[in-house]
Amino acid sequence: MAATVYSAAVMGIDAELITVETRISPGVQYFIIGLPGESVKESLFRVESAIESAGLHMPRQKVLINMGPAGLRKEGAGFDLPIAISILAASGQLDLDLDKTLFAGELSLNGYLRPVRGAIAITLKARKAGFDTLILPTENSPEAAIVSGIKVYGLATLQEVIACLRRPSDFELSLPPTGKEKVGIQPLPKLDFADISGQQKIKRAMEISAAGGHNILLIGPPGSGKTMIANRLPGIMPKLTTEEALETTKIYSVASRSDQVFFESCRPFRKPHHTASDIAMVGGGSPLMPGEISLAHNGILFLDELPEFRKAVLESLRQPLEAKTITISRASYNADLPADFLLAAAMNPCPCGYFKHPGRKCSCSPESIRRYLQKISGPLLDRIDLQVKVPPVAYTAQQPILKIDTSATIAKRVLTTLERQIRRQGVQNASLAPELIKKHCSLAPAEHELFLTVLQKHQLSARSHDRILKVARTIADMAGSENIGLLHLSEAISLRCLDQDYFQ
Numbered sequence: 001m002a003a004t005v006y007s008a009a010v011m012g013i014d015a016e017l018i019t020v021e022t023r024i025s026p027g028v029q030y031f032i033i034g035l036p037g038e039s040v041k042e043s044l045f046r047v048e049s050a051i052e053s054a055g056l057h058m059p060r061q062k063v064l065i066n067m068g069p070a071g072l073r074k075e076g077a078g079f080d081l082p083i084a085i086s087i088l089a090a091s092g093q094l095d096l097d098l099d100k101t102l103f104a105g106e107l108s109l110n111g112y113l114r115p116v117r118g119a120i121a122i123t124l125k126a127r128k129a130g131f132d133t134l135i136l137p138t139e140n141s142p143e144a145a146i147v148s149g150i151k152v153y154g155l156a157t158l159q160e161v162i163a164c165l166r167r168p169s170d171f172e173l174s175l176p177p178t179g180k181e182k183v184g185i186q187p188l189p190k191l192d193f194a195d196i197s198g199q200q201k202i203k204r205a206m207e208i209s210a211a212g213g214h215n216i217l218l219i220g221p222p223g224s225g226k227t228m229i230a231n232r233l234p235g236i237m238p239k240l241t242t243e244e245a246l247e248t249t250k251i252y253s254v255a256s257r258s259d260q261v262f263f264e265s266c267r268p269f270r271k272p273h274h275t276a277s278d279i280a281m282v283g284g285g286s287p288l289m290p291g292e293i294s295l296a297h298n299g300i301l302f303l304d305e306l307p308e309f310r311k312a313v314l315e316s317l318r319q320p321l322e323a324k325t326i327t328i329s330r331a332s333y334n335a336d337l338p339a340d341f342l343l344a345a346a347m348n349p350c351p352c353g354y355f356k357h358p359g360r361k362c363s364c365s366p367e368s369i370r371r372y373l374q375k376i377s378g379p380l381l382d383r384i385d386l387q388v389k390v391p392p393v394a395y396t397a398q399q400p401i402l403k404i405d406t407s408a409t410i411a412k413r414v415l416t417t418l419e420r421q422i423r424r425q426g427v428q429n430a431s432l433a434p435e436l437i438k439k440h441c442s443l444a445p446a447e448h449e450l451f452l453t454v455l456q457k458h459q460l461s462a463r464s465h466d467r468i469l470k471v472a473r474t475i476a477d478m479a480g481s482e483n484i485g486l487l488h489l490s491e492a493i494s495l496r497c498l499d500q501d502y503f504q
């Protein structure tokens with residue numbers, strides 16, 4: 001007697017279809033073949049105990065389980081449920097059509113279902129492969145139910161699964177999270193730009209960053225409010241689109257963070273500590289877990305105290321900053337994870353923090369300052385369009401400001417500017433390819449002349465040239481201007497302080 005049951009395995013952030021075939025014949029031994037990992041080999045012990053807890057019986061015959069495709073290593077305990085169902089079907093204890101149902105779930109010895117990782121990826125795969133029903137553990141069902149077009153049952157025990165297969169009408173379909181659960185990651189305390197008086201130039205730089213998708217580095221002495229300002233960046237970015245929300249939630253679901261659902265929420269905001277390892281930052285391990293840069297996908301990665309991060313960790317950001325994905329290769333897998341994030345970073349100008357401070361003396365040697373700044377120089381800096389000097393709070397002009405913009409007001413402007421860019425060129429200004437920079441960021445002869453003079457005077461590189469043009473394009477877009485004017489250009493130049501003030 002034989003039966004085939006379907007499941008799925010998470011690979012990277014997607015899932016692959018897995019078949020579980022069981023053949024029962026005279027004999028006494030149990031086997032699993034088809035490249036099972038250790039946890040899958042142990043599955044039979046859990047399955048036997050769970051089947052008996054459910055009041056059914058494990059056949060005292062030769063039970064051969066073949067998992068396909070044979071070339072793919074199967075890891076994790078999520079195949080317990082499909083293996084159990086397959087054994088019950090092959091032994092004639094479950095005489096049902098199982099071709100349109102996909103199963104995933106770990107079993108405890110007494111038959112309870114335990115959650116699996118990557119339920120959204122599994123559900124998307126099931127739908128794509130034409131299954132009409134998905135059965136998985138209760139804990140996973142709200143995230144799975146986010147995916148429309150497939151029936152999802154979240155169940156608590158093997159017994160319930162059997163009952164549900166026999167009479168689905170007795171069970172309710174799972175629903176996506178609603179109401180209070182529908183919050184974003186790390187539900188941000190009500191952080192608003194209106195709480196910050198002064199620092200107009202920095203707030204403006206944050207708005208430019210959010211509107212054009214420009215990576216930003218804030219550089220200034222301790223206590224100047226860099227972190228406070230950066231923490232408010234998510235509040236001015238446009239909300240996630242439905243597609244982005246599904247993509248981001250899928251990554252969290254693979255990372256076993258299914259409590260994080262991103263619908264109708266602000267963008268993810270990740271703030272790893274500077275002691276983070278490169279695996280924590282870019283992902284890896286076995287099973288493969290997404291790193292901070294993938295958890296920040298469609299959102300913001302904020303690196304406070306940038307030069308304190310390990311050099312290797314900072315270097316590992318170069319590929320994803322350019323490609324917006326990260327390729328992770330290990331002996332057992334090869335995966336591309338999405339990593340399209342806005343990089344925001346903050347740093348002191350020197351180890352003591354007071355280099356070029358208007359009122360305090362820096363105690364660092366020129367050599368130690370050079371070493372400190374060099375930690376982030378080069379290719380990484382090249383990918384940061386905005387490098388903004390944050391003045392100490394006491395020294396910012398405290399003009400009486402009649403009205404301070406709230407984050408909501410700024411967010412509205414950011415959205416308008418974003419839509420303008422998408423209409424014109426399909427991408428944000430920061431992502432413009434070189435040939436499109438020529439097309440969309442051209443300067444009139446007078447502006448061009450001045451630009452070249454400034455570049456020469458500050459010995460700015462060819463890369464800086466393009467970066468400044470893209471930022472000027474965003475500033476012009478914020479002003480609703482077709483062309484990049486002198487004012488837009490000079491403001492963009494003033495937002496490259498590292499080139500001009502520190503690395504000379």
Ligand SMILES: [Zn+2]
Pocket residue numbers: 350351352353354355362363364
């Ligand atoms: Zn110093």
